Amino acid sequence: MARSEDRVATRSAFTYTGTSLGLTLAFFIASGLVGSYPLAARTGGAIWVFILSMIVTMPLITSYFKKKVQG
C-alpha cells in the first residue's frame, strides 16, 4: 500500500511540476515576444505564474492519480 502511494506521489509530482514549469516557460517566452517587459517583471511574473500553476494543478493531478490507482 505504501509503495503504491509513493508511486502516486512521484508520478503526480512529476506531472504537476512539469505542467507548471511548462506554463511558466510559456509565460516567460510570451512576455519576451510581446512588448518590452523588463527582465525583473518577466522573472517575477514567471515565478507568480509558477506558484499559481502549482496550486491549481497539484490537487487536481494528485487526486486524479490517486483515483486511478484506487480504481
Next chain:
Amino acid sequence: MATKSVTLRVEGMSCASCVATIEGAVGNTPGVSKASVNLAAGKLQVAYDPSRVGIQEIAGSVAGVGYEVVPEEVSLNVSGMSCVSCAETIEGALKSFPGVSKALVNFAAGLAKVQYFSDLTSLAEMKETIKGLGYEASEKLEGAALMDREREARQREIRKQGNWMLVAWPLSFVIMLGTFREYWIFPRFVPEFLADRLVLFLLTTPVILGPALQFFKNSFNGLRRGVTDMNLLYATGIGAAYLIGVVNTFWPDAGFGGEKAVFFESAALLTAFIILGRWLEALTRGRTSEAIRRLMALQPKVARVIRGGQEIELPADEVVAEDIVLVRPGERIPVDGLVIEGYSAVDESMLTGESLPVEKKSGDEVIGGTMNKTGAFKFRATKVGKETALAQIIRLVEDAQASKAPIQKLADWVAGHFILGVHILALTVFLFWFFAGYGLFFDPASRFLLTPNQLGAIGVFGFSILLSITVLVISCPCAVGMATPSAMMAGTGKGAEHGVLFKGADAIEATSKLQAIIFDKTGTLTRGEPSVTDVIGTNGFRQEDVLELAAIAEKNSEHPLGEAIFGGAREYGLIVPDADSFEAIPGHGVVARYRDQSILLGNRKLMVEREIHIEPLLGKAEALEDDGKTAMFLAVEGKAAGLIAVADTVKEHSKEAVSLLKKLGLEVIMITGDNRRTGQAIARQVGIDRLLAEVLPHDKAAEVKKLQSEGKKVAMVGDGINDAPALAQSDVGMAIGSGTDVAKETGHVILIKEDLRDVVVALEVAKATMRKVKQNLFWAFAYNTASIPIGAGLFYPFFKLVVSPELAALLMAVSSVTVTLNTLLLKRFSPSIKRGEQKAEPLLGEFAQVPSVK
C-alpha cells in the same frame, strides 16, 4: 471486507472551505470511500475499509490539514484495584479495543480516562471488559463533561486568535502609520524612522512569523495531500505581498516596483483582518448552537436516592431504573420516572415549551432535567442515562443539526470548488493585467480605494500581482458556506425551545414549503376517548339526577361509554354510590337497582324492548346523533328520565390551530376511519372544510399520496404509531403528543406536547429559519458576485481605483460576520401564539372541561 462508517468530531474548522479541505484530505486517504463533513455540527462522517485504513490514519489525515479529530472522552470510576499492576491490566485491556485511542488508568485515584470513538467501541463494552477482569466501573458525568469540552475548545480558539490579534493589530497599525507617513497630518507626529523600509520589514516579519504562520502551515499540509483551502488563499496573498516587500526593500532596483512598492502594510493588515474575522467567527458561531448547550446544562449532576432505607446523594448518572428518588422544592429532577408519593408543580418549559408548571401527583410521569417548584415528592426511576427524555431530545437535536438541507447543496458545491476557481481567476487576472490591462489603462495618479495612497511608479508586475492578490483575498466563500448550516442550527434549537423537534435540516426546509395539512381525527384533533357532552332531563328529573343515576348504573361497567359517564359525574363533583345490583345487556345497555328503584340506561332497542315511552326525547336524540354523538336513554321505574350524550371531544386548541393554519394559507384536511356523519361533526367543530372519512388505517398513506399527486406538499399530523405509514408517505410527518419517548416516534417533526398549536409553531419556526437561510445566501452570494469583479479591477479603467488587499480582507471578514449576526437575529424570533397575538378560545364552553347540565 465490508465498508464501515464512523462519525468523528472535528475541531478547528472555521468556514465552509474547511469542509472541502477535510473532505478532500480524508477522501484521498487510501481505503476511504466517502468523507462528508458538517461544518455547523463539527462532525466528519467517513465510510472506510477497516482492512486498509484505521481510525488513527484517518485522524492523521485530518490533522495533516490543520484540524483535529477529537475522540470522545470518558472518565470511569474503577473500584477493586489493589495495586499498580491492576491498573496496567485494565489499561492494556482498554487499549486493545479498536476504537480506543488513549487509555490511562490511575490506580491512586481509582480512575480510568479513556479517549475513544463510540462508533467503534461502546462504553458498555469497556465497562463489561473491566467487570470481566474483576473490577467495577461506573461512568462519570459525560453530558456535562462534553459540554465543558466543547466550550473549552471554542474558548481556546477565541483565546488563540485573540492573542494573535494582540500581536497583529498594534504592529499593523504602526506599519500603516509608517507606510502613510507622508500623507495628511501624519508627518506632524509620526517619526521619520518609521517610514524606513528596513524598520517596516522588521515590524512586519513578526506578524508573518507569528499570527500568519498558521495559514502557511495549514495550506502546505493541505497541498501535500492534494487539497486546497482558504488558508492557501491567505497564504498566497500574504506571502506574495511580504516577498515583494522584502525584494523591494533589499533589492529596490530589481524591477518589482521599486522602493515605493513595499506592500508591507498589505501583508500585515491582511493578516490582522483575517485573524479578526476568525476571532469574530469563533465568538459568534458557538452562539448558534446554544440550544444544545442549554439542553445539556439541564442535566442535573446529583441525585438523592433512597437505598436500603437510607437517603444517599450520588451522581445522577449512577441512578438505576427502579431506584426511589427524592426531589425537594427548587431541585432539578435527575432522571425520568413515576411519582409514587407527594405532590408538587414542575416547570417543564425547558423541555416541552409549556409555560405553566405542571401538577404532579402519585402515578404521574416526571421528566429528568425539569425543575421541581413547590412541593417535595418521591418517584421511581424508569429511564436513566441515555434512555431519558432529555438525552433522547439532545441526541435528536444534535442529529438534526448535523444534517444537511437540500438547499445547502449549491452552497457546498460553490464553496468546495471555489478555491481552485479563485486561483485560476487570480492567474487569469494576473495575465490579463500583465499583457494587456496595464498598458491600456494604467494611470500613475490612480489610488487605492479609501486611501490617499497613490499607485505612482508601480511597475507592470507590481500592479498585476496586486490585483491578483486582491482577487485571492476578496473571494473567500466563508459566508456562502456558513449561510445555511448556521441558520439551520439556530432553527432546530429554536424549535426545541418550544417543544418542536425537527429530525433534520431537510424537515425544516420541507415544513416551510407545506401547502396542505392532514390531521388524523381520533387522538389528534380529538382527545381520543369519549366524554359526556350533553345531559337532558325530562318528567321532573333534573340534569344532575340524570347524570347521577346514569353514573350509579354504570359505576361498575367496563364499557368505554360507561366509563365516560362515570368519569363525567365525578368531574362534575358528584359522589357516586354503588348500585345494589347491576347487569350489563350486551349491545343494549345496563339494568341496575338502587334504593329500590330500577334504572335502565341504554339505546332505543333497550327502551323499546322494555316498553319505555321515549317519543318526547327522540327528536333531541337525533339532533345529538347528527352531531356525531352517541345518545343514551335513561329510564327510572319504567319512566323515561332523560338523555345522556357521549362523544369524543375535540382538544382544547384544535379549533385555534386550524384557524391559524388557514390564516397561514394552508389547506387543512381531516382524515378518519369513522363514518362521514361523525367525521363531519368534528370537522365542523374545528372549522375544517375538507373531510376524508371512512378511510381504513392502511389506506391513509394512499390518501396522502393522492393529495401529493395534485402537486401539493403535504404534511400529516398523527399520533406517530397508528399513522406511521401515512406519516412516512407525507412530505412532512408530524408526530404529536409523543411526550417523552421521542426516539420511538415516526415522522420528520416531533411535537412533544398534545397542543395542536405546536403545528403552527413548527411551521412558523421553519419559515423563519428558511427566510434566514435565503437572506444569508443572498448576502453571501451578493458579496462574492460584487466583490470579485471589483477586486479583479473590472472598474479600474473607469474610476482609476483599486481595492487594496487589506481592504479586501476587511470586506471578506465583514461578509462572514454579517451572515452569522443575521442568523443570531433568529434568537429573537417568537411564535405568534407565544407572543399572545392569538388567544385560545374554549370550544365547547365549560363542557370542554366539565359537563354542563341542561
